[in-house]
Amino acid sequence: MVTLTHYLVLSALVFALGLFAVVSRRNGVAILMGIELMLNAANINLVAFNKYAAPGAIQGQIFALIVITLAACEAAVGLALVLAAYRSLETIYVDEINLMKW
Amino acid sequence: MTQIAWIIPLLPLVAFAAVILWGERLPGRGAYVSIAGIVLAGVAGLAVLVEVLGGARADLTYQWVVLGSRPLVVGFVVDPLSAVMLAMVGVVASLITIYSVGYMHGDPRFPRFFAYLSLFQFSMLFLVLADNFLFIYAAWELVGLCSYLLIGFWFERPAAARAALKAFVTTRVGDFAMMIGILILFLHTGTLAFTGVFKGIEAGQLTGPLLTVAAVLVFGGAVGKSAQVPLHVWLPDAMEGPTPVSALIHAATMVAAGVYLVARTYPLFLLSSGHQALWVVAYIGAITALSAATMGVVEDDIKRVLAYSTLSQLGYMMMGLGVLGYTAGMFHLITHAFFKALLFLGAGSVIHAVATNNMKEMGGLARAMPWTFGTFLVATLALTGIPPFSGFFSKDAVLLAAYAQDKTLWALGTAVAFLTALYMGRLVWYTFAGAYRGGAAAGTEHRGDGAPGGTALGGGHLHESPPVMTVPLVILAVGSALLGFLERPFERFIHFAGVEAPRSSTTVLVLSVLAALAGWAAAGAIYYWRTVSSADLRRWFPWLYTLLVRKYYVDDLYGWVFLKAGGIVVWAAGAFDRYVVDGLVNASGWITGRLGFSLRYLQTGREENYLLLIFLSVVVIVLVRFVR
Numbered sequence: 001m002v003t004l005t006h007y008l009v010l011s012a013l014v015f016a017l018g019l020f021a022v023v024s025r026r027n028g029v030a031i032l033m034g035i036e037l038m039l040n041a042a043n044i045n046l047v048a049f050n051k052y053a054a055p056g057a058i059q060g061q062i063f064a065l066i067v068i069t070l071a072a073c074e075a076a077v078g079l080a081l082v083l084a085a086y087r088s089l090e091t092i093y094v095d096e097i098n099l100m101k102w
Numbered sequence: 103m104t105q106i107a108w109i110i111p112l113l114p115l116v117a118f119a120a121v122i123l124w125g126e127r128l129p130g131r132g133a134y135v136s137i138a139g140i141v142l143a144g145v146a147g148l149a150v151l152v153e154v155l156g157g158a159r160a161d162l163t164y165q166w167v168v169l170g171s172r173p174l175v176v177g178f179v180v181d182p183l184s185a186v187m188l189a190m191v192g193v194v195a196s197l198i199t200i201y202s203v204g205y206m207h208g209d210p211r212f213p214r215f216f217a218y219l220s221l222f223q224f225s226m227l228f229l230v231l232a233d234n235f236l237f238i239y240a241a242w243e244l245v246g247l248c249s250y251l252l253i254g255f256w257f258e259r260p261a262a263a264r265a266a267l268k269a270f271v272t273t274r275v276g277d278f279a280m281m282i283g284i285l286i287l288f289l290h291t292g293t294l295a296f297t298g299v300f301k302g303i304e305a306g307q308l309t310g311p312l313l314t315v316a317a318v319l320v321f322g323g324a325v326g327k328s329a330q331v332p333l334h335v336w337l338p339d340a341m342e343g344p345t346p347v348s349a350l351i352h353a354a355t356m357v358a359a360g361v362y363l364v365a366r367t368y369p370l371f372l373l374s375s376g377h378q379a380l381w382v383v384a385y386i387g388a389i390t391a392l393s394a395a396t397m398g399v400v401e402d403d404i405k406r407v408l409a410y411s412t413l414s415q416l417g418y419m420m421m422g423l424g425v426l427g428y429t430a431g432m433f434h435l436i437t438h439a440f441f442k443a444l445l446f447l448g449a450g451s452v453i454h455a456v457a458t459n460n461m462k463e464m465g466g467l468a469r470a471m472p473w474t475f476g477t478f479l480v481a482t483l484a485l486t487g488i489p490p491f492s493g494f495f496s497k498d499a500v501l502l503a504a505y506a507q508d509k510t511l512w513a514l515g516t517a518v519a520f521l522t523a524l525y526m527g528r529l530v531w532y533t534f535a536g537a538y539r540g541g542a543a544a545g546t547e548h549r550g551d552g553a554p555g556g557t558a559l560g561g562g563h564l565h566e567s568p569p570v571m572t573v574p575l576v577i578l579a580v581g582s583a584l585l586g587f588l589e590r591p592f593e594r595f596i597h598f599a600g601v602e603a604p605r606s607s608t609t610v611l612v613l614s615v616l617a618a619l620a621g622w623a624a625a626g627a628i629y630y631w632r633t634v635s636s637a638d639l640r641r642w643f644p645w646l647y648t649l650l651v652r653k654y655y656v657d658d659l660y661g662w663v664f665l666k667a668g669g670i671v672v673w674a675a676g677a678f679d680r681y682v683v684d685g686l687v688n689a690s691g692w693i694t695g696r697l698g699f700s701l702r703y704l705q706t707g708r709e710e711n712y713l714l715l716i717f718l719s720v721v722v723i724v725l726v727r728f729v730r
Contacts (some may be wrong), residue, residue, distance in 0.1 A: 019713075019714075019717055022710070022713060023710040023711075023713055023714045023717075024710070094709075095708070101707055
């Protein structure tokens, strides 16, 4: 029997992985992927709570859909940024993109 | 006029505002405006005097604020005392202002001088009309400020700047005592109006030693302003100011304000148990009169001799008030205002001609300056109390009152009469008799009282002053000569209920005149016929001479106590401020700086670190929520 706890643990693991990717990776694309993971962890939470805590409601599902849309947009913009950075700076390592750093 | 007497002080105030704002563009570079202000005020003052003589009185009061349950009533009073002062200040100040046009001619700050004069006239008339302690204290400080500004008028000269500061600080000591006295009176009677305070004291709201203390503290203000011992040190130095200022402020009006204050608050002194407060007034006055007269004998600066003479005569007035001679003291104030203003203006005329203050570089001026000499002589005879000049009557009245109360004071007063004649005789003989001892060279070397530019001066060649200066001299001389005959009417006009003037005594009268004549004779013997040369006297009494030249070491004592010992305190306070107070402030700044310096390593500029930190913080917050 899959309970709410399972979902939450899964969500926590995915979120932790995403966070780890964001803080530890130097590659801009990898960081974007980490962010996607974290967003999806949130999505898991939303649908799980919708199912177990308020079965009659639909808002959790809809909100998850909105988050997916948002994630798609974010990925598009993020990748565009990474591409632009690569074109002008010839690197996608975020610690080397420090032109505006004091 | 009596009902709108409050308008009188406003006239010079308007003149002040106009001259200080548009000085250079006004007619006569502001001088005419200033003169118009004070002459109008003087005429109004005389009109008030005439009306008051006819029996008019006024007490114009209105409620200013309510402090708790105590309404503060302020206003102006018109009675014989203030009317006489009003007329005197108006007339003397008018003449001196006119004279100043000649004396200050060519000074670069000419308009400013007249603006200050107008401000002073406003303050003085305000002081005279005040019917409560609040107004009189405000006016008191205002005249002090004007005195400061005018003594230091030629502030380019360090001596003038120092003298101005000295005058301001010294009188402030007295003012502080006065403020405490006023607060005691307010605390116990609940009002600041003179009549209210006196009524409260009569009703027994303030009695015994505390009343005496309050009276003496109020007298402290008079001691400062009238330069009585022990706060007399500022007046001789105040002679650094322009001569008209010395005549107006430091001889005729402001310094007499102390005497006026005592007369105005006379019930305070009279009601103190056993007349103790009056006794203090009388002895302070007598000591001042004697010590100042002795110091005047050895002074060479013509204006400083007159300054000591002023001190001495103010002491006389105080003594007169102290020995129940209310009328005598006030009468001496009025006559003194005329002849002392005349003496100063005459001295100014002399300084204008010879360009030095040192009497030893003058001599033989009687022939070169007949008008100055004639008027000066009248004033000198009046000051030394030779009949029938005005000083004789007023001085005699003071001595009579002293004789009736306290023989010691009378003896001191008579001795002062002798000394007065001695130093004034010395001054006249040095200045006007014999041959001219200065020269063009001496004149330019010692510029004396002149403006820094020196353009205002005659530059060492002898000449009579212009009519704008001599005409006021003549008018004042008429006053000095004839005012004495008004003694009887004055007595009927200004008297204090319950204080009767003593009967005339021929012995006192003859002795005082003899003392004055002896003084003249002694001065003549030493400084004119040279039967006994002053050098010999100096050799015979070296210690006395040194004592007098060093001004009884009072200045040195104050120098030691307040400048040296006080300097140590100031230094300690300064060190405390620099090292302890500033140290604490600097320490907090330094600690914050070090803290920031060490914390700045946390700011790496790498978002990964921040993100991790945010996440860990969230974890910590969640954990804390669970634990609780």
